[in-house]
Amino acid sequence: MMEVTYLGIIIKAILILAIISAIAGFGTYIERKVLAFMQRRLGPMHVGPYGLLQIAADGIKLFTKEDFIPQNANKLMFMVAPVITAATAFIALSAVPVFPDFTIFGIFVPSIAADVNIGILFVLGMMAAGLYGPLLAGMSQANKWGIIGAARTAAQFISYEVVTGLSLLAPIMMVGSLSLIDFNHYNETHPWMVFMQPVAFVLFLIAGFAETNRTPFDLLENEAEIIAGYATEYSGMRWGMFFIGEYANMITVSVLASIIFLGGYTDLWFIPGWLAIILKIAFMFFLMLWVRASWPHVRPDQFMWLAWKVLMPLAVINVVITGIVIMV
Amino acid sequence: MIPFAFYLFAILITGLFLVTVMSKNVLYAMTSLAAGMVLISGLFFILGADFLGVVQLIVYVGAVMAVYAFAMMFFDVTRDVEERHDKPWLVFLLGGGIAVTLVVIFAAPIMGETVHALYPPVAGATNPQAVGLVLFTKYLLPFEVASVMLLVAMIAGIILAGKKMEISLSAMDEDMIADTKEHA
Numbered sequence: 001m002m003e004v005t006y007l008g009i010i011i012k013a014i015l016i017l018a019i020i021s022a023i024a025g026f027g028t029y030i031e032r033k034v035l036a037f038m039q040r041r042l043g044p045m046h047v048g049p050y051g052l053l054q055i056a057a058d059g060i061k062l063f064t065k066e067d068f069i070p071q072n073a074n075k076l077m078f079m080v081a082p083v084i085t086a087a088t089a090f091i092a093l094s095a096v097p098v099f100p101d102f103t104i105f106g107i108f109v110p111s112i113a114a115d116v117n118i119g120i121l122f123v124l125g126m127m128a129a130g131l132y133g134p135l136l137a138g139m140s141q142a143n144k145w146g147i148i149g150a151a152r153t154a155a156q157f158i159s160y161e162v163v164t165g166l167s168l169l170a171p172i173m174m175v176g177s178l179s180l181i182d183f184n185h186y187n188e189t190h191p192w193m194v195f196m197q198p199v200a201f202v203l204f205l206i207a208g209f210a211e212t213n214r215t216p217f218d219l220l221e222n223e224a225e226i227i228a229g230y231a232t233e234y235s236g237m238r239w240g241m242f243f244i245g246e247y248a249n250m251i252t253v254s255v256l257a258s259i260i261f262l263g264g265y266t267d268l269w270f271i272p273g274w275l276a277i278i279l280k281i282a283f284m285f286f287l288m289l290w291v292r293a294s295w296p297h298v299r300p301d302q303f304m305w306l307a308w309k310v311l312m313p314l315a316v317i318n319v320v321i322t323g324i325v326i327m328v
Numbered sequence: 329m330i331p332f333a334f335y336l337f338a339i340l341i342t343g344l345f346l347v348t349v350m351s352k353n354v355l356y357a358m359t360s361l362a363a364g365m366v367l368i369s370g371l372f373f374i375l376g377a378d379f380l381g382v383v384q385l386i387v388y389v390g391a392v393m394a395v396y397a398f399a400m401m402f403f404d405v406t407r408d409v410e411e412r413h414d415k416p417w418l419v420f421l422l423g424g425g426i427a428v429t430l431v432v433i434f435a436a437p438i439m440g441e442t443v444h445a446l447y448p449p450v451a452g453a454t455n456p457q458a459v460g461l462v463l464f465t466k467y468l469l470p471f472e473v474a475s476v477m478l479l480v481a482m483i484a485g486i487i488l489a490g491k492k493m494e495i496s497l498s499a500m501d502e503d504m505i506a507d508t509k510e511h512a
Contacts, residue, residue: 121382128390142406
């Protein structure tokens with residue numbers, strides 16, 4: 001049986017890029033449709049059957065739109081910032097296993113691009129680095145809404161990284177490993193982590209929504225208050241790249257939640273593992289849209305209050321209790 | 329493959345940090361510093377120290393640099409910063425002296441023949457476990473002292489920032505805000 005080579009890793013990297021970009025594009029369509037049905041509308045209907053070709057129309061629009069750079073902006077940083085968002089989102093996905101290992105043409109293929117044995121930390125670290133996209137975008141565009149957006153970015157990401165890390169600490173203590181593959185194996189012999197660590201799951205979900213900049217925590221670009229925040233001056237494909245990055249991050253959080261808390265790609269009754277995890281990821285993605293349709297924005301001060309006075313103490317208490325239970 | 333990766337990272341890191349020092353633009357300096365920090369984690373990955381690499385990412389890129397960025401928001405980042413150099417030779421001398429001293433300090437053990445690891449990695453332990461073993465045996469006391477120091481710094485920070493914390497401007501109407509301004 002052949003081992004995977006550098007070529008295999010490159011192929012996997014290209015596959016991740018292609019598939020996730022496509023899903024991100026399709027995600028915008030799904031999002032509009034789901035929101036529309038929840039609000040008793042039809043959503044996009046004109047382009048193609050059921051508006052399915054809306055993605056193509058949006059793509060043409062984004063690619064052909066003028067790439068506008070404000071006169072007083074720092075041009076280099078303004079152009080680089082969206083790439084940072086997209087790149088960090090994709091790099092984070094490289095350490096996430098999605099499917100069970102499989103064999104194709106007699107070649108054994110582990111379904112993970114970079115099998116680092118601290119996968120969970122790598123993903124969190126890369127998502128943390130993603131804060132530079134909105135931050136540099138906001139600071140470089142010489143626009144006061146941009147700078148407010150950038151300030152909110154820094155505050156939001158730093159605060160909620162703490163909650164994400166602490167909420168995942170309890171499951172990490174139970175599994176005793178930082179490898180996402182070990183998390184998946186743990187789920188084969190134990191009940192799903194969500195039943196043993198419900199508090200950690202809820203905390204991770206809330207922090208995940210904040211880190212992916214989803215409603216009710218999309219304060220970085222809250223139209224009602226700060227126009228579009230860091231994205232105010234962006235147009236065309238550079239704006240599109242921010243969106244692809246956001247959707248890729250949504251998928252990353254969905255995959256993380258599925259693997260850590262919802263049993264990962266282990267077989268489920270009669271459902272094979274690869275299908276089970278797709279269903280779980282799809283459900284998590286749907287949950288994000290569902291929440292967006294159901295909840296209003298929070299105020300920035302409520303948001304910070306929630307992070308530091310409710311979620312963080314809860315996460316710490318959860319970690320302490322888990323530690324005591326493990327010791328006894 | 330590994331020497332190639334090392335030289336690539338080394339050249340990029342040196343270049344980026346040179347930009348940090350030389351550039352007069354705050355944004356360029358900050359971004360290149362952050363990018364250099366990311367690439368330093370690459371060096372850790374080459375050495376097989378995955379855990380330290382990720383810690384480098386989370387601590388320096390995710391936290392320390394983000395706090396720098398907060399401070400940089402007080403500048404007009406679209407304009408160049410004018411630095412004053414009264415005695416350039418002094419800066420050169422001190423900077424060069426520190427650099428040479430650091431190189432000598434770090435190169436000295438490599439020159440020595442009798443260097444051996446006091447705490448060799450435990451066989452079979454994964455990366456985080458190896459770090460934890462050393463941290464909670466040999467270095468337990470420094471570790472605890474550092475944590476107490478951080479606690480003190482945190483409490484001090486809260487006290488410094490926490491004056492008038494019970495007053496929330498967003499929960500008051502215009503008249504009340506005007507009142508508090510008069511009293512202050």
